[in-house]
Amino acid sequence: MADSYTSTTSDQQKQEVALDIGNLMDLTSNRGIDNGKEIEISSYEEYPRKRIFYKPSLVSIGPKYSKEVDQVKDKEYKNIYMKSFLERDVGHSVDEYRGCLRNPEMKLLDKAENYYKEIEITYPHTDEELVDMLLLDGCFVVEFVLKCKEGGNGDPRRSFEGKKAREDMLLFENQLPFDVLSAIYKKMTTGNTDEVPSFIRLVKFAFASLAPKFTINNFHDDNKPQQPMDLLHVVYSLCLPSNAQTLVSQAAKGNEENMWLKLNHMNSATELKEVGVRFDKIGQVFNMPKKYENIPSPEYSGAISLFDITFHNGVMTIPCFKVDNFTELFFRNMIAMEQRCDTLNPKYFTDYTRLMDHLLDTKRDVTLLRKNGIIQNLLDEDNKVAYIFNNLSVEVDTSTNFYFASVYTAVNKLCRKRSHVWKQKLKKFFYALWKVLSITLSAISLLLLVVEAYNNNK
Known part of the structure; x- marks a missing residue:
């Protein structure tokens, strides 16, 4: 055949x-x-x-x-x-x-x-x-x-x-x-x-381009997932971190350091920027080739997944992802699957949308991350992206084993440091003072030039 x-x-x-x-x-x-x-x-x-x-x-x-x-x-x-x-x-x-x-x-x-x-x-x-x-x-x-x-x-x-x-x-x-x-x-x-070719790989090829981001490494791994429930579960596995199985086993132990506290909150991207947090892009949005034979090797784009968000030394590193007309439908159905299936733990998409709901509070937050290359906005208007993530987590229970607990802990610890906060406030104060002085000196210089010109014309 x-x-x-x-x-x-x-x-x-x-x-x-x-x-x-x-x-x-x-x-x-x-x-x-x-x-x-x-x-x-x-x-x-x-x-x-x-x-x-x-x-x-x-x-x-x-x-x-x-x-x-x-x-x-x-x-x-x-x-x-x-x-x-x-x-x-x-x-x-x-x-x-x-x-x-x-x-x-x-x-x-x-x-x-x-x-x-x-x-x-x-x-x-x-x-x-x-x-x-x-x-x-x-x-x-x-x-x-x-x-x-x-x-x-x-x-x-x-x-x-x-x-x-x-x-x-x-x-x-x-x-x-x-x-x-x-x-x-x-x-x-x-x-x-x-x-x-394995049927799992054919399914991944047919549907991968609908994901906001997937890793080519997961495409080549026919053991992800090991026991697929349905077609949606296979596409789900395309987005997971490369060490997802290890993380699931750790979650089962109930590690208290990675437990989500319901009172935890993270400031928006623009608010975090005001206290000195920087946002860096990592990875790339890989576009699946139209032809099956043109799929590159796993080494082409590394193993950066949608969920590989880190925070270190005041820098939040976020894998870039795309937002288009299918994004909300994609996230909502992945979240629905996680909410119904107890075996899916950590609940990556559920926890990710909670994090993005906090970071992308307004249009200004989306614009900030878009300009940093993190968000590829195919909807044209940044306020639509904020609207999507502000509504995805409504009436959705966040998992107790919150995947981004360490990121929240590190960010909140930084924001609570009084020395760091005051340092940023002083930097903003002196920057504002410098702008006022610059404008004042420019105005005085202009006034002197006008006076000099007036005197020369007498």
Whole structure:
């Protein structure tokens, strides 16, 4: 089988494919809908339209939103991808994939049921309905990721519908268990004589550019995460520090030095600047190449993650990151996953947004960090960036094992040093005095020149 895993079929095979798709779509039209609580969200006041941060706009994946999208468009879009998937793998029929999902040794149905129970989503009530849902949506996701890898005119990232579908697939409650996706991909590539890239790496390639910052080192590590829950969890792992596993084990010990005190507070960036704190950029925002074969080696950009913020000798070092139209949706769904999943600890995105909420209090704070190269603002207006981070942490519980506790402690210790504070105040006083004297001397000099000119004209 070639690298693109594509092949052609006869007219008879195509008719069978169309029949299989029609049956699947009919069988999955009555999926279960979650009756649980909705997460309360806020929207941009500056934007003309209301943002929906947790509901898909085009494609439903899994049971929760199957009745809340445009079912005609959802059906048409999945039809295209299902047909393409089955034409790609003429060696296996739809029934063979159904058999794979029902295989008692793989326990995929049990895993799917447990997955949806853990995130409080009602799933189809019969095994048959569950199998049809997993098959249709699973084949769609696998085919979508493969098309991104192949690039060219068929790359969904190049179309409006593809871009919307890609955003939909990073919603916390719009997911399939990763074991199901892996099983479908493994069966589809069985017998391939060429080297087959891991499905984890293909997912990272397809979705990495939606992250505010990711590290290329994590892209090349197929063991991150070791036991992926879903597609969103894989993209989540792209952003983590390289020593994330060690930090998780330390967190489990309940180290008191890294415990978050709810009374802790950090001044904004401009306030910290007034007491002598300097902000330095570190790392870079890596842009994933459009072509899979152009991905550089891990050494290209180092191992600086989004969360590698440090404070030492009055200097806060912050990895640069981008802010665009997808940033708020990305953060909100990562935070939702952290809040629902106890196994994710430390809660990197939750703690990061709390830190940024304190630092980026106003437009002036965003402007300061942007001018220092830390924020790449693709929204044009700095006040929009401040608005995003001021609202991300609303009604979100901060973890007790606060990841940036050491940064807060060091910054607050510096700000409390009376000698340091007075030193900065004296510097500001003498600078202001110097400006007044400079203006006064300039005014006197100008006045003397005027008087001299007047006397010379007499």
